Amino acid sequence: MKDDFDIERARKDTRGCDRVVHFNNAGSSLMPAPVADALKEFLHQEEMTGGYETVEQNQQQLNNFYRATAALLNCETAEVAFVENATRAWDMAFYSFRFNPGDRVLTTVEEYGSNVIAYNQQVKRCGIELTFIDSDAHGQVDINALKDQIDDRVKLISMTHIPTGGGLINPAAAVGQVANEAGIPFLLDSCQGVGQVALDVSKLGCDMLCGTGRKYLRGPRGTGLLYVKKSMIEKLEPPFLDQHAATLVSPDEYVIRNDAGRFENWEQYFAGKAALGVAMDYAMSFGMPAIQKRVCTLARGLREKLTAIDGVTVTDRGLALGGIVTFMAEQQSASQIKQLLSGHGINVSVSDGSGNLVAFNQRGLTSVVRASLHYYNTESEVDFFTETLRKIL
Ligand SMILES: Cc1ncc(COP(=O)(O)O)c(C=O)c1O
Structure with missing residues (x-):
């Protein structure tokens, strides 16, 4: 691959590269050294000086989380909340909506x-109507089918940007445009997008976006983020409130914060928050467009090589494909392949179960191997991977 990406720096900073070929970045990436060191240093300070005191002494580092997220997503710091993972971030947005019977939510397969699961809980609890928009011939959300479903009962359009079990990058900005034109709030689950692709919430047209720390952002586990557009914040009353999200002003009165802090907890994983800020700064030191280009190019190379192996079927669909590469083989099951690759020092995961259930059921897929690449992976790792897979099969 001929580009000016500083792969030498990326490898040097990724200490785990010496031990494993890590193609499980959509599960949890290898933390780069500056991130892991910041995390350890924060915990060490907590051990030596006390948890509350460490927070007081590191205000700037903790505030850096908001500054870095705002820079990454092109939003304001007051529109950012620190949450423990992408699911809770998404929940805090979704469960803030007060649905009435007959309200419609549009999502995709x-x-x-x-x-x-959350939609179906609201179907049972509140009587909302849930519609799955089908994919088009390329495998991405069908924008015309989405437009056809818009009516005045639609209260939310909610979509996963990059699904967990395939290479697809859904055309989020096109969905955002439909939502904005219809005046319908748009919630984007970009858990696999943050750190993998360049994101700009104003171009995506989303009102809310969730992300996680441990995957493509290469931050610590147990960290996540939520963006909520300024004009939406005060319209959304979070399902849980505490003394950080609101102020108790008398025994029976409280005032909810008017920034995205209303979606946060008082008690937080402060070490993780500080380290996630470092992770975002680290990603931006390479530049998100450069990261996206390298990830997509490496993954394209892997798909081409896999396609040439007898018995292997690449299962990714979509016009735009990212760093997640999924496949099946006639010779071995996905879990056998994962286990055998692990014996050769290669980490992958298996996508099955509920993660991508609606599309998998529709396509007759039950279990696929997921090899998810990041910018610090190399073409020689891709070659080693495909050679090893050939031998295994
Ligand atoms: C698309 C998508 N959304 C949400 C999640 C959940 O993220 P978290 O485990 O951080 O809650 C995942 C995790 O794999 C994901 O792939």
Whole structure:
């Protein structure tokens, strides 16, 4: 691959590269050294000086989380909340809506499993109507089918940007445009998008966006983020409130914050928050367009090589494809392949179960191997991967 990406720096900073070929970045990436060191340093300070005191002494580092997220997403710091993972971030947005019987929610067949569970809970509890928009011939959300479903009962359009079990990058900005033109709030689950692709909430047209720390952002586990557009914040009353989200002004009165802090907890994983800010700064030091280009190019190379192996079927669909590469083989099951690759020092995961259930059911897929690449992976790792897979099969 001929580009000016500083792969030497990326590898040097990724200490785990010496031990494993890590193609499980959509699960949890290898933290780069500056991120892991910041996390350890924060915890060490907590150990030596006390948790509350460490927070007081590191205000700037903690505030950096908001500054870095705002820079990454092109939004304001007051529109950002620190949450423990993408699911809770998404929940805080979704469960803030007060649905009435007959209200409609539009999503897509590629929706993430936990989100589908939440919709169905609201179907049972509030009588909302849930519609899955089908994919078009390329495998991405069908924008015309989405437009056809718009009516004045639609209260929310909610979509997964990059599904957990395939290479697809859904055309989020086109969906945002439909939502904005119809005046319908748009919730985007970009859990696999943050850190993988360049995101600009004003171009995406989303009112709310969730992300996680441990995947493509290469931050610590147990960290996540929520963006809520300024004009939406005061319209959304979070399902849980505490003394950080609101102020108790008398025994029976409280005032909810008017920034995205209303979606946060008082008690937080402060070490993780500080380190996630470092992770975002680290990503931006390479530049998101450069990261996106490298991830997509590496993954395209892997797909081409996999297609040439007898018995292997690449299962990714979509006009735009990212760093997640999924496949099946006639010779071995997905879980056998994962286990055998692990014996050769290669990490992958298996996509099955509820993560991508609606699309998988529709396509007759039950279980696929998921090899998810990041910018610090190399073409020689891709070659080693495909050679090893050939031998295994
Ligand atoms: C598309 C998508 N959304 C949400 C999640 C959940 O993220 P978290 O585990 O951080 O809650 C995942 C995790 O794989 C995902 O792929």
